[in-house]
Amino acid sequence: MHKDELRIEIAKTCISLKVNHREMRRNILNYYKSFLSRKKPQLSITVKQGDYREPYNKRLICKNISWKFAQGDGCYFFLFYKGALALLGPDFKSAEFFTRNPESQLLLFPFPVMLLTSLLSREKKGIMLHSCGVLDGKDAFLFVGPSGSGKSTLANLCGDRTLISDDKIIIRKYGNIFRVFGNPWWHGNDKIKKSVSSQGAAISRIFFLQKAKRNFITPLKGLFPAVDLMRNSFFPFWDPKATANTFEICSEITKKIPCFKLGFIPDQSVWRVIN
Amino acid sequence: MEAQLKDKIPFKSTDTASRIIEGQAVVIHLKKQPAEINIFNQTGTRVWELLDGKRTIEEIVREIYEEFEISRGEAFAEVAKFILNLGKKDLISF
Numbered sequence: 001m002h003k004d005e006l007r008i009e010i011a012k013t014c015i016s017l018k019v020n021h022r023e024m025r026r027n028i029l030n031y032y033k034s035f036l037s038r039k040k041p042q043l044s045i046t047v048k049q050g051d052y053r054e055p056y057n058k059r060l061i062c063k064n065i066s067w068k069f070a071q072g073d074g075c076y077f078f079l080f081y082k083g084a085l086a087l088l089g090p091d092f093k094s095a096e097f098f099t100r101n102p103e104s105q106l107l108l109f110p111f112p113v114m115l116l117t118s119l120l121s122r123e124k125k126g127i128m129l130h131s132c133g134v135l136d137g138k139d140a141f142l143f144v145g146p147s148g149s150g151k152s153t154l155a156n157l158c159g160d161r162t163l164i165s166d167d168k169i170i171i172r173k174y175g176n177i178f179r180v181f182g183n184p185w186w187h188g189n190d191k192i193k194k195s196v197s198s199q200g201a202a203i204s205r206i207f208f209l210q211k212a213k214r215n216f217i218t219p220l221k222g223l224f225p226a227v228d229l230m231r232n233s234f235f236p237f238w239d240p241k242a243t244a245n246t247f248e249i250c251s252e253i254t255k256k257i258p259c260f261k262l263g264f265i266p267d268q269s270v271w272r273v274i275n
Numbered sequence: 276m277e278a279q280l281k282d283k284i285p286f287k288s289t290d291t292a293s294r295i296i297e298g299q300a301v302v303i304h305l306k307k308q309p310a311e312i313n314i315f316n317q318t319g320t321r322v323w324e325l326l327d328g329k330r331t332i333e334e335i336v337r338e339i340y341e342e343f344e345i346s347r348g349e350a351f352a353e354v355a356k357f358i359l360n361l362g363k364k365d366l367i368s369f
Contacts, residue, residue, distance in 0.1 A: 061305075061306075062290075062305050062306045063306070063308075064308045065308075222297065223296060223297050223299060223314065226296060226297070227301070227312060227314060230301070230312055231312060235303070235310060237305045237306075237308075237310070238305075240289075240291070240292040240305060241292075243292035243303060243305060244292040244293060244294045247292070247293075247294040247296060247301050247303075248294050248296070251294075251296045251297065
């Protein structure tokens with residue numbers, strides 16, 4: 001391994017980060033310290049601190065509030081409004097990342113997530129989901145919902161149970177089994193972070209969260225849980241094939257794993273209903 | 276309206292991603308944020324499959340009334356309304 005290189009492994013995917021700026025490398029190392037790896041990388045990001053120029057002859061493909069994705073000078077690129085540019089390799093498995101700001105947080109979130117979700121969805125290996133994951137013995141329960149649906153509340157109520165993540169979960173497909181993996185991109189406070197696990201576990205139940213005045217559970221079948229899962233997925237919008245694969249994976253997950261609507265009041269009594 | 280529409284050739288926007296899931300088309304516009312997931316009924320799904328950029332609306336209507344055993348008038352009204360709605364959502368162009 002080169003002295004400037006860091007390797008991290010998230011959801012069994014190794015990402016190489018080559019960072020020639022010492023302070024930046026230290027920040028990245030500190031952020032990903034529980035996820036370091038020496039495996040062969042599937043994704044590679046070369047980070048260059050300094051000025052850059054946006055490619056010419058560009059064609060906008062899609063954008064959101066923090067970045068735009070376009071094609072120009074024969075390659076695809078993300079332009080981040082916070083002062084960074086990522087030029088992507090043709091298979092989206094490598095990138096040159098230029099940043100003017102050595103304290104840029106984009107290499108912590110969201111840029112690696114964007115490459116990872118793209119790779120997993122494109123190869124039909126998995127998806128990333130807005131959800132909270134909790135270990136139940138060897139298996140995992142998944143609590144799915146958008147911001148404000150109660151994921152953090154439930155994570156805070158998790159007690160001695162191991163939390164896989166409180167906000168974002170990576171699901172990977174292994175034949176008929178879907179396994180969840182923790183990651184560094186948590187949302188909650190330090191108390192929650194201490195119990196976050198990077199280990200993987202097979203999903204045994206999926207609960208779609210709904211704040212309620214009483215605890216209840218209703219089984220869900222058919223297309224509805226699949227669509228709810230899609231609504232809470234991270235779509236790689238820049239990659240139509242990967243986006244369409246995300247639909248397919250969501251549908252497969254909800255066919256194989258029992259799904260429920262979970263209404264709950266924010267106290268420990270919710271676990272009696274779940275168990 | 277029929278005369279204006281029947282010879283038009285609609286085609287799916289390249290800014291969409293779609294899959295048929297459990298017999299229903301699930302379609303998303305890649306440039307619209309937040310994402311709106313569109314799910315079509317059986318007829319809508321068949322129309323979506325027929326939007327190949329080669330068939331005219333008249334030809335799509337013919338396929339629909341033959342497959343679903345409804346009158347041509349009903350099929351045209353339903354297909355035209357559906358296709359115009361897809362156009363409003365930028366999921367197709369003409």
